[in-house]
Amino acid sequence: MIKVENIHKSFDGEEILHGIDATFETGKTNLIIGTSGSGKTVFLKCLLGLFRPEQGSIHYDGDRYMDMSEEQQRELRKSMGMVFQGSALFDSMTVAENVMFPLKMFTKQKITEMNHRVKEVLDRVNLDGADDKYPSEISGGMQKRVAIARAIVNRPKYLFCDEPNSGLDPRTAIVIDNLIQEITREYDITTVINTHDMNSVLEIGESIIFLQFGDLKWTGTKDEIFKTDNKTVTDFVYSSNLFKKVRKAQLKGL
Numbered sequence: 001m002i003k004v005e006n007i008h009k010s011f012d013g014e015e016i017l018h019g020i021d022a023t024f025e026t027g028k029t030n031l032i033i034g035t036s037g038s039g040k041t042v043f044l045k046c047l048l049g050l051f052r053p054e055q056g057s058i059h060y061d062g063d064r065y066m067d068m069s070e071e072q073q074r075e076l077r078k079s080m081g082m083v084f085q086g087s088a089l090f091d092s093m094t095v096a097e098n099v100m101f102p103l104k105m106f107t108k109q110k111i112t113e114m115n116h117r118v119k120e121v122l123d124r125v126n127l128d129g130a131d132d133k134y135p136s137e138i139s140g141g142m143q144k145r146v147a148i149a150r151a152i153v154n155r156p157k158y159l160f161c162d163e164p165n166s167g168l169d170p171r172t173a174i175v176i177d178n179l180i181q182e183i184t185r186e187y188d189i190t191t192v193i194n195t196h197d198m199n200s201v202l203e204i205g206e207s208i209i210f211l212q213f214g215d216l217k218w219t220g221t222k223d224e225i226f227k228t229d230n231k232t233v234t235d236f237v238y239s240s241n242l243f244k245k246v247r248k249a250q251l252k253g254l
């Protein structure tokens, strides 16, 4: 579980996050949604330890980041996996080499051990047989699977995904969402996903926080989001035709 208390983050004297409190539970897909420029990426980078908030604290399974030694912070970083927007694969490396990269960086495993683990995670994301291909030779959906395999290869306790669906067709996007959710449950990971995708909210929004202009405006689940009378949230979600259609069907009792 990740618990965030009163996080403030500024750049050049301009405050971007104005005191965010949130809890991200283990074994669940925790979504961060909100308007463009509301601070979602800045917040995700604070959770990753890439940005240091000026105020507030972040607890990772009870351990407060600010109280950790440098060694403990390094260990914590090793226990984090990241799926970047656009996958961010190394073009000059094969699929297997991309997935092996964190093992080479962070472990002292023998090559046979690493090969075994790479095969295991590629099988898990249904990519067996693609080991020797280069990113340019596979589809966008397959690239996302490689990115997920790379993010979980070191058995992370925390998985962060920045817009994991961007650039994918709706059907592939749902498959990727479901894969992230399955992996989260199977390996009991604390997963935090930054998303614009209303399909993802409906599909895997087990826990959602809504940010606007650096403030936390709402927290709830995919079912509760339909019942809320918080106007800021309803204005945002019902700008999506998908939400309008689902709500209409719900009201008709379909």
Ligand SMILES: Nc1ncnc2c1ncn2[C@@H]1O[C@H](COP(=O)(O)OP(=O)(O)OP(=O)(O)O)[C@@H](O)[C@H]1O
Binding pocket: 011, 016, 034, 035, 036, 037, 038, 039, 040, 041, 042, 043
């Ligand atoms: N490194 C930085 N230095 C200065 N300002 C920054 C930095 N990173 C982000 N910002 C500012 O913080 C604000 C929030 O940006 P952020 O990228 O977190 O928004 P977002 O909610 O992720 O938006 P989007 O959904 O469009 O990706 C923006 O005004 C942005 O210009």
